[in-house]
Amino acid sequence: MKVDRIRLLNFKCYGDADLELDRGVTVVHGVNGSGKSTLLEGVFFALYGSKALADRTLDDVITTGEEESEIELWFTHDGRAYHVERHLKLRGDRATTTKCVLETPTESIEGARDVRREVTTLLRMDAEAFVNCAYVRQGEVNKLIHASPSDRQDMIDDLLQLGALEEYRERASDARLGVKTVLDGQREVLENVRQQVEEKEDGDLHDRLNALESRNAELTKELDNYETQREQARETFETANDVLERHAETREEIEELDEEIDDFRSKISETERQREDAHEEIREKSDRREELDDEREALLSDVDLDVDRNVNSDDGDDGDDTEDADGSTLEAVESRTETLEDRDDELRDDLEDVRVEITETNSDIERLRDDASDLESQAETAREDAEDLASKLETDKDAIEEREEKLDELDGKIETERERFSEPETATPPQSVSDSDGLSIALGDAEAALEALEADREDLTDKIGDITADIRTIENAIEEGETLLEEGKCPECGQSVEDSPHVDVLSEKRDELAERRETLEERETEREALDERIERVESLREAERQVDRLEENRDNIARLLEEKRETISDRREQREQLRADAEEYEADAEDKRERADELEESVDSLRGDLGEINGERSEIREMLERLSRVVDVETERSELASGIETLRERRDDWQTMNDERRETLSGKRERKRDLESEFDDERVETARQDKRDAEDYLEKVDAKLEDLREARTEVQNEIGAVERELEELEELRDRVKAVEARCERLQSLYDEAETLQATYADLRAELRQHNVETLDRLLNETFELVYQNDSYAGIDLDGEYRLTVYQKDGEALEPEQLSGGERALFNLSLRCAIYRLLAEGVEGAAPMPPLILDEPTVFLDSGHITQLVSLVESMREHGVEQIVVVSHDEELVGAADSLVRVRKDATSNRSRLERGRPPEIDLLVSD
Numbered sequence: 067m068k069v070d071r072i073r074l075l076n077f078k079c080y081g082d083a084d085l086e087l088d089r090g091v092t093v094v095h096g097v098n099g100s101g102k103s104t105l106l107e108g109v110f111f112a113l114y115g116s117k118a119l120a121d122r123t124l125d126d127v128i129t130t131g132e133e134e135s136e137i138e139l140w141f142t143h144d145g146r147a148y149h150v151e152r153h154l155k156l157r158g159d160r161a162t163t164t165k166c167v168l169e170t171p172t173e174s175i176e177g178a179r180d181v182r183r184e185v186t187t188l189l190r191m192d193a194e195a196f197v198n199c200a201y202v203r204q205g206e207v208n209k210l211i212h213a214s215p216s217d218r219q220d221m222i223d224d225l226l227q228l229g230a231l232e233e234y235r236e237r238a239s240d241a242r243l244g245v246k247t248v249l250d251g252q253r254e255v256l257e258n259v260r261q262q263v264e265e266k267e268d269g270d271l272h273d274r275l276n277a278l279e280s281r282n283a284e285l286t287k288e289l290d291n292y293e294t295q296r297e298q299a300r301e302t303f304e305t306a307n308d309v310l311e312r313h314a315e316t317r318e319e320i321e322e323l324d325e326e327i328d329d330f331r332s333k334i335s336e337t338e339r340q341r342e343d344a345h346e347e348i349r350e351k352s353d354r355r356e357e358l359d360d361e362r363e364a365l366l367s368d369v370d371l372d373v374d375r376n377v378n379s380d381d382g383d384d385g386d387d388t389e390d391a392d393g394s395t396l397e398a399v400e401s402r403t404e405t406l407e408d409r410d411d412e413l414r415d416d417l418e419d420v421r422v423e424i425t426e427t428n429s430d431i432e433r434l435r436d437d438a439s440d441l442e443s444q445a446e447t448a449r450e451d452a453e454d455l456a457s458k459l460e461t462d463k464d465a466i467e468e469r470e471e472k473l474d475e476l477d478g479k480i481e482t483e484r485e486r487f488s489e490p491e492t493a494t495p496p497q498s499v500s501d502s503d504g505l506s507i508a509l510g511d512a513e514a515a516l517e518a519l520e521a522d523r524e525d526l527t528d529k530i531g532d533i534t535a536d537i538r539t540i541e542n543a544i545e546e547g548e549t550l551l552e553e554g555k556c557p558e559c560g561q562s563v564e565d566s567p568h569v570d571v572l573s574e575k576r577d578e579l580a581e582r583r584e585t586l587e588e589r590e591t592e593r594e595a596l597d598e599r600i601e602r603v604e605s606l607r608e609a610e611r612q613v614d615r616l617e618e619n620r621d622n623i624a625r626l627l628e629e630k631r632e633t634i635s636d637r638r639e640q641r642e643q644l645r646a647d648a649e650e651y652e653a654d655a656e657d658k659r660e661r662a663d664e665l666e667e668s669v670d671s672l673r674g675d676l677g678e679i680n681g682e683r684s685e686i687r688e689m690l691e692r693l694s695r696v697v698d699v700e701t702e703r704s705e706l707a708s709g710i711e712t713l714r715e716r717r718d719d720w721q722t723m724n725d726e727r728r729e730t731l732s733g734k735r736e737r738k739r740d741l742e743s744e745f746d747d748e749r750v751e752t753a754r755q756d757k758r759d760a761e762d763y764l765e766k767v768d769a770k771l772e773d774l775r776e777a778r779t780e781v782q783n784e785i786g787a788v789e790r791e792l793e794e795l796e797e798l799r800d801r802v803k804a805v806e807a808r809c810e811r812l813q814s815l816y817d818e819a820e821t822l823q824a825t826y827a828d829l830r831a832e833l834r835q836h837n838v839e840t841l842d843r844l845l846n847e848t849f850e851l852v853y854q855n856d857s858y859a860g861i862d863l864d865g866e867y868r869l870t871v872y873q874k875d876g877e878a879l880e881p882e883q884l885s886g887g888e889r890a891l892f893n894l895s896l897r898c899a900i901y902r903l904l905a906e907g908v909e910g911a912a913p914m915p916p917l918i919l920d921e922p923t924v925f926l927d928s929g930h931i932t933q934l935v936s937l938v939e940s941m942r943e944h945g946v947e948q949i950v951v952v953s954h955d956e957e958l959v960g961a962a963d964s965l966v967r968v969r970k971d972a973t974s975n976r977s978r979l980e981r982g983r984p985p986e987i988d989l990l991v992s993d
């Protein structure tokens with residue numbers, strides 16, 4: 067086998083590494099911790115998966131901090147190309163294999179277990195065998211030497227496939243022992259069964275069976291005999307028992323008859339008692355009826371009814387007549403009652419009428435009296451009103467006088483005011499008022515005159531305003547001109563005085579001012595005069611208004627006076643009328659009172675009628691009560707009569723019933739006498755004796771029969787037992803035959819297993835002997851190569867894989883006694899010998915995995931490293947296709963065909979692989 071290429075992704079310290087490997091010797095080189103061992107582990111893991119991890123788990127393999135890892139290996143084996151691919155994934159803190167595929171030239175195998183099984187078959191070694199033979203792991207250089215001989219034997223046997231033979235041998239031995247156990251068991255069984263057969267044959271079973279059967283026949287005969295006799299006794303018993311039973315039944319019937327007779331007797335006397343009671347009741351009812359007859363008679367005479375009053379209640383034969391008499395009495399009572407009730411109804415109506423009349427008359431009286439007093443008060447009111455009117459007439463007369471005086475006074479006042487208008491007006495300057503030429507103002511013109519005067523005054527005021535404004539303008543112009551003149555300039559145009567044409571204008575203006583002031587004064591005087599006049603005319607206008615008011619006043623008073631005069635004559639008429647009315651009212655009232663007194667007398671006579679009616683009605687009521695009592699009495703009498711009748715009938719019924727009972731009673735007495743004469747005591751006594759005897763016999767014969775039956779069952783059981791034993795004997799004989807056959811078969815099986823076991827043991831011993839011899843030869847060849855210059859002569863490997871080293875002086879040494887370096891080399895020699903043995907094979911050459919050595923130089927000095935190099939060389943010469951040596955030691959590189967340098971990137975902490983060539987190695991050596 068040859069590893070062609072390995073690719074690692076996130077495998078431990080490798081981020082992404084891809085390396086191709088050649089045939090021949092490859093040295094993997096690098097400093098501590100750079101990832102050399104990991105590369106080899108990668109190859110191992112690719113082949114065997116988790117089995118390659120020893121005590122570690124899948125998650126250790128995934129680069130810390132990463133989730134997934136991928137490992138791919140391409141290799142050639144026996145001339146055929148293979149490819150393994152494994153993917154791992156972290157789930158939580160556990161890693162699982164998510165993909166595992168082995169591609170062979172013919173098929174593709176999936177699943178970690180199937181892939182491992184295929185690899186194991188292909189390389190003919192499992193993971194353990196791989197590390198024991200091809201792959202010398204770091205620190206395991208002394209593995210084979212330190213192992214005990216038996217462990218070593220196991221290891222080497224396993225490598226040489228001898229372990230399987232041992233396993234087969236053991237299985238054969240187990241089978242043999244198993245068969246032996248079964249066989250022994252069966253032999254024991256056989257012995258046992260044979261003994262049983264013998265015992266049974268000794269028992270003389272057929273004779274016993276014959277004796278038992280004749281005994282059985284005897285017992286059956288005896289049983290039949292007793293059973294016939296028993297049947298006869300049973301019959302006797304039953305006959306006697308019948309007689310006794312019949313006797314008992316008769317006794318019972320007699321007793322029942324006694325009871326019935328007693329019962330009838332007591333019933334008869336009970337009914338007699340009831341008859342007696344009924345008789346008593348009839349008597350009581352008759353007494354009561356007599357009492358009622360008396361009462362009836364008295365009542366009928368009271369109400370004076372024409373009916374038969376004498377009724378003889380004692381005589382039963384008169385019952386029908388009495389009923390007829392009662393019927394006619396009731397009819398008479400009824401018609402009388404009806405008549406009385408009709409009369410009472412009439413009286414009640416009359417009573418009602420009289421009452422209504424009294425009430426109505428009373429209300430008439432009351433109304434008449436009310437009317438009379440109303441009229442009286444009306445008369446009084448009319449008189450009072452007449453008095454009032456008389457006093458009002460006095461007042462009115464006074465008021466008329468007063469108003470006439472007031473009228474005269476107003477006429478005087480009006481005259482005074484009128485006189486003012488005839489006075490002459492005070493003189494005023496004629497020029498000041500343009501349109502005022504009249505000196506007096508007529509009554510009624512004052513208002514218009516005043517308006518004209520006020521309009522004049524307004525005009526005047528406007529004119530005064532205009533003049534005042536002119537004066538102010540002229541004054542300003544004069545002032546300005548004076549200033550300019552002082553500056554030597556023309557006051558009109560502002561030019562220098564010499565050239566100005568307007569210098570004398572100032573004096574003109576002063577003249578104009580004086581003129582205007584004069585005019586102003588005149589106008590103001592004029593206005594004062596006008597004001598005075600306005601004042602006078604205003605007072606005239608006031609007088610004018612006063613006259614209007616007074617005249618209006620005077621007219622009102624005159625009108626009122628007229629009205630008053632009319633009122634006075636009306637009132638006088640009214641007063642006369644009222645007085646006449648009052649007299650009339652008084653006369654009417656007198657009439658009404660007289661009428662009321664008359665009505666009062668008629669009410670008194672009506673009250674008398676009322677008393678009479680009530681008296682008659684109470685008499686009627688008494689009579690009706692008596693009549694109703696007559697009805698009650700009649701009813702009770704007829705009830706009593708029918709009660710008596712019923713009781714008499716019932717007594718007759720009871721009489722008949724008792725007669726019947728007496729007849730039945732004598733019948734029962736007859737029957738009792740008959741029954742008593744039926745049985746004689748002797749017959750009963752004989753039956754009793756017979757029954758007792760039969761019972762005794764039956765008891766005894768039953769016991770005897772029971773005994774016989776038991777004895778017969780016992781004998782029959784014994785017969786059954788003997789028959790069963792005979793059957794068993796037959797079965798046992800069959801069984802002996804069967805067990806004998808089985809033992810024979812087991813014996814032959816046991817012999818076969820024994821032969822097989824021996825064959826496997828022989829085969830293994832033979833093969834081991836052969837292997838040991840070959841291994842010993844190969845080992846000595848290698849040993850000579852490694853220790854040719856040292857003091858060791860040779861090495862011996864015995865059949866039990868015990869190793870002994872011989873010095874040149876012939877002294878023997880245990881491998882443990884060698885130095886550390888010697889032991890390492892010795893072990894490597896042993897490993898190489900085993901590898902060669904396997905490679906060359908027991909029967910012809912077999913393809914082997916590469917020889918992988920991880921740090922084999924640890925315990926070696928430089929001289930021995932040279933010897934290691936020659937060991938490696940010799941292996942190559944012996945035809946090992948591919949050797950991979952890991953070492954950080956540079957001395958080994960001399961033997962290398964190619965070099966792989968492993969370096970760890972300090973920043974990313976990931977390892978990288980580089981392929982180097984021998985010239986580089988020279989450089990490294992020269993360092």
Ligand SMILES: Nc1ncnc2c1ncn2[C@@H]1O[C@H](COP(=O)(O)OP(=O)(O)OP(=O)(O)O)[C@@H](O)[C@H]1O
Pocket residue numbers: 077078079080096097098099100101102103104105126127128129130204954968
């Ligand atoms: N799961 C992992 N992820 C990342 N790095 C890891 C993981 N497992 C191991 N390592 C690291 O891999 C590195 C390589 O170890 P390895 O044994 O291959 O080194 P080496 O080159 O054989 O060294 P030496 O010469 O000492 O034997 C170690 O530094 C270790 O810390």
Ligand SMILES: [Zn+2]
Pocket residue numbers: 556558559560561562566567568
């Ligand atoms: Zn000028």
